[in-house]
Amino acid sequence: MKALVATEYQPLDRLTLADVPTPSAGPGQVVLKVEAAALNPLDLMLVTGAAKELYPAEHPLVVGMDVAGTVAEVGPGVTGYTLGDRVLGFVGQAGSVAEYTVATAGPRLAHRPDGLDGVRAAAIPESGMTAVCLLRAVGLRAGESVLVIGATGGIGLYAVQLAHALGARVVATATEADASYVRELGAAETVDYRAADVVEETLRRVPDGVDVVVDLVNRGEGLAGSARAALPGGRLVSPLFGPAALDRGVTPVYIGSFDPEPGDLEDLARRAADGSLRVEIGARYPFTDAVRAVADFAGKHIRGKVVVTVP
Numbered sequence: 013m014k015a016l017v018a019t020e021y022q023p024l025d026r027l028t029l030a031d032v033p034t035p036s037a038g039p040g041q042v043v044l045k046v047e048a049a050a051l052n053p054l055d056l057m058l059v060t061g062a063a064k065e066l067y068p069a070e071h072p073l074v075v076g077m078d079v080a081g082t083v084a085e086v087g088p089g090v091t092g093y094t095l096g097d098r099v100l101g102f103v104g105q106a107g108s109v110a111e112y113t114v115a116t117a118g119p120r121l122a123h124r125p126d127g128l129d130g131v132r133a134a135a136i137p138e139s140g141m142t143a144v145c146l147l148r149a150v151g152l153r154a155g156e157s158v159l160v161i162g163a164t165g166g167i168g169l170y171a172v173q174l175a176h177a178l179g180a181r182v183v184a185t186a187t188e189a190d191a192s193y194v195r196e197l198g199a200a201e202t203v204d205y206r207a208a209d210v211v212e213e214t215l216r217r218v219p220d221g222v223d224v225v226v227d228l229v230n231r232g233e234g235l236a237g238s239a240r241a242a243l244p245g246g247r248l249v250s251p252l253f254g255p256a257a258l259d260r261g262v263t264p265v266y267i268g269s270f271d272p273e274p275g276d277l278e279d280l281a282r283r284a285a286d287g288s289l290r291v292e293i294g295a296r297y298p299f300t301d302a303v304r305a306v307a308d309f310a311g312k313h314i315r316g317k318v319v320v321t322v323p
């Protein structure tokens with residue numbers, strides 16, 4: 013089968029569409045005929061080796077982890093999936109920018125409800141489940157205020173909507189061009205991260221500080237800076253690591269990898285299908301343009317997800 017492949021740690025522009033063996037389903041797995049695949053920052057790091065200590069890649073590496081497709085083979089011990097089922101999921105290093113991929117039946121795989129097309133389905137798994145896990149880990153509650161830094165990216169657009177749906181008051185970072193869209197998704201206020209200091213501007217709007225900071229951009233000591241937007245005794249949550257302790261009694265919560273509960277992905281898919289969760293497709297590319305999709309995802313400001321469709 014054809015797949016978007018890295019043969020070693022390499023620059024993004026040396027990716028190629030190449031032949032690799034079609035995967036088969038092991039115990040607990042299903043093979044999927046891919047309809048669409050979405051990109052995430054980790055895909056880029058796996059290709060270049062930027063995070064190889066934490067996430068070593070096996071070569072040849074097939075790019076992509078998010079997928080929508082149909083079940084083409086069911087492995088031993090799998091229940092609940094049959095040939096032809098339409099699904100969405102996160103496949104890790106199995107790789108999804110390919111004609112076929114293999115997924116483990118479990119919380120990272122779900123049936124696709126009617127009304128959810130493949131392109132939007134592929135744009136949900138990693139970002140959507142990470143947003144759910146971040147808000148759950150930090151225990152965001154109705155009536156609390158939350159600052160989402162990185163709100164116009166993959167995770168951020170889901171985090172804004174899910175926080176708003178929980179009944180939180182959302183302050184979100186967005187450029188002027190994206191501000192009205194982010195407010196439509198439920199943000200009460202937006203802060204332009206290119207024009208202002210996000211923490212200072214947030215404190216100007218919420219002088220005591222927000223209950224919760226969700227930071228999808230900064231890492232390390234940068235998170236200590238973001239924590240200044242939280243009220244004393246508030247919380248900060250990040251998918252990137254930072255200081256073990258923060259000033260003014262702000263509690264840091266870090267999630268190293270997302271760990272969804274059964275039903276999380278089904279719930280996101282159901283909300284997307286019924287229209288209560290907007291899925292923003294920033295750009296879509298045919299399979300033959302997959303190398304350009306990766307380059308654009310890496311180099312351009314694209315609001316929402318980048319999706320590659322596979323014939």
Ligand SMILES: NC(=O)c1ccc[n+]([C@@H]2O[C@H](COP(=O)([O-])OP(=O)(O)OC[C@H]3O[C@@H](n4cnc5c(N)ncnc54)[C@H](OP(=O)(O)O)[C@@H]3O)[C@@H](O)[C@H]2O)c1
Nearest residue numbers: 053162164165166167168185205228251267268269270313
């Ligand atoms: N630990 C885990 O389980 C896990 C899971 C998923 C993701 N992650 C990590 O989480 C991070 C976010 O992921 P993602 O998929 O949401 O990334 P993404 O789609 O690239 O989104 C990042 C967003 O942040 C914006 N941004 C950049 N600098 C900013 C700033 N200074 N202030 C406010 N916004 C800014 C970007 O806008 P521009 O386009 O203008 O730069 C973009 O919209 C990545 O580092 C990813 O590797 C971790």
